[in-house]
Amino acid sequence: MFTNRHEIRRIDLLKSEYTQVVPTLKNAVALDVDVSTNKMFWCDLYHRKIYSAYINKASDSSQQVTLVDSLHSPEGLAVDWVHKNIYWTDSGNKSISVATGDGRKRKVLIATELSEPRAIAVDPHQGFMYWSDWGDQAKIEKAGMNGVDRQILVSDHIEWPNGITLDLSNRRLYWVDSKLHLLSSVDLNGDNRKVLLSSHHHLGHPFALTVFEVQEQVNLIMHSIQTVGMLWFDFFSHMFFT
Numbered sequence: 028m029f030t031n032r033h034e035i036r037r038i039d040l041l042k043s044e045y046t047q048v049v050p051t052l053k054n055a056v057a058l059d060v061d062v063s064t065n066k067m068f069w070c071d072l073y074h075r076k077i078y079s080a081y082i083n084k085a086s087d088s089s090q091q092v093t094l095v096d097s098l099h100s101p102e103g104l105a106v107d108w109v110h111k112n113i114y115w116t117d118s119g120n121k122s123i124s125v126a127t128g129d130g131r132k133r134k135v136l137i138a139t140e141l142s143e144p145r146a147i148a149v150d151p152h153q154g155f156m157y158w159s160d161w162g163d164q165a166k167i168e169k170a171g172m173n174g175v176d177r178q179i180l181v182s183d184h185i186e187w188p189n190g191i192t193l194d195l196s197n198r199r200l201y202w203v204d205s206k207l208h209l210l211s212s213v214d215l216n217g218d219n220r221k222v223l224l225s226s227h228h229h230l231g232h233p234f235a236l237t238v239f240e241v242q243e244q245v246n247l248i249m250h251s252i253q254t255v256g257m258l259w260f261d262f263f264s265h266m267f268f269t
Contacts, residue, residue: 028048028058028060028067029058029235030052030055030056030057030058030069032052032054032055032056033051033052033053033054033055034047034048034049034050034051034052034055035047035048035049035052035055035058035067035069035085036048040239047086048067048082048085048086049067049069049080049085049086049091050086052069052071053071053072053073053074054071054072054073055069055070055071055072056070056071056072056101056102057069057070057101057102057103057104057115057146057235058070058104059104059105059106059113060082060106061106061108061111061128062108063108064081065081065082065083066079066080066081066082067079067080067081067082067085068094068104068106068113069104070098070101070102070103070104070115071101072100072101072102074096075096075097075098075099075100075101076093076094076095076096076098076101077093077094077095077096077098077101077104077113077115077126077130078091078092078093078094079091079092079094079128079130080092092130093130094113094126094128094129094130095113095115095126095130095133098115098117098119099117099118099119099120100117100118100119100120101115101116101117102116102117102118102144102145102146103115103116103144103145103146103147103158103159104116104147105147105148105149105156106128106149107149107151107172108151109151109152110151111127111128112125112126112127112128113125113126113127113128113130114136114147114149114156114172115147116144116145116146116147116158117144118143118144118145120138121138121141121142121143121144122135122136122137122138122141122144123135123136123137123138123141123144123147123156123158123174124136125172136170136173136174137170137174137177141160141162142160142161142162142163142164143160143161143162144158144159144160145158145159145160145161145188145189145190146158146159146188146189146190146191146202146235147159147191148191148192148193148200149172150193150195150215151172152195153215154171154172155169155170155171155172155215156169156170156171156172157169157180157191157193157200157215158191159188159189159190159191159202160188161186161187161188161189164182165182165185165186165187165188166179166180166181166182166185166188167179167180167181167182167185167188167191167200167202167213168180169215178217179217180200180213180215180216180217181202181213181217181220184207185202185204185207186204186205186206186207187204187205187206187207188202188203188204189203189204189205189232189233189234189235190202190203190233190234190235190236191236192236192237192238193215193238194212194238198214198215199212199213199214199215200212200213200214200215201223201236201238202236203230203233203234203235203236204230204233205230205232205233205234207225208225208226208227208230208231209222209224209225209230210222210223210224210225210230210233210236211223
C-alpha cells in the first residue's frame, strides 16, 4: 500500500497487480494498515486530518472516517496493531502524539527538542516508538510508547531521513536519507550501523520504505540480507525499488 499524495494504491508483490484503493485525495503523505482488522489509516496535509476506512470500502468517501482533526502538518503515521492506537508526527507544531483507534482520546507525547519530525514506527511488543527528524540537527530517536525514556539512536552522518521502518525479527531499524542518497540500518539500540546502498540513481529522493519477509535470501546490490527484503519509493522518479 502506498500513496502518491493524490490517491492510495496497492501493488501485489506476487502477481504485480496494480490497483487503486482510495481516489481523489488532496495531499495524503503517510499511511499505515492494521492487517488484523483490514483497516487503513492515512494523513492528509491539505485537510490537516487523519482518516481511516476498511480497505475494501475505502474507495467510497462515505465510508472514510475522520479520526483526528485540527492538526497542522501531520507527516508520519504508525498503527499500534496490538493496543489499537495510532501515533503520528506533526512538523507544524513539532510534536509526536497518540490517539485511540477511534480517535476519541488523544494526547501529545513529545513536544520538545523536535525540529522537523517526519517518519514514525512502533514496536508495541517491546513498548517503543521510533521517529526521524530532518531538521538542522537531523537524527533518529526512540522512546517508550508513552513518551518516556527518550534516546537518540543516530545523529552523525545523517541529513534528510525521510523514511524509517523496523525489522522486528532481526531487531534492526532501516532508514533512507534523501540528501545523502543512502539506505542504512542500525540495531534498535543505535549500534552496529551499516550502509546497505549508496546510489544517486536508485535513491534519487527516497521518501518511504518498508520490509517484508521472504522465504529465501535476497541480494540487494551485492549486500546479502537474510530473511528480509526491502522495498522503497523514490519521490523524484515515482518508482519502486527492491
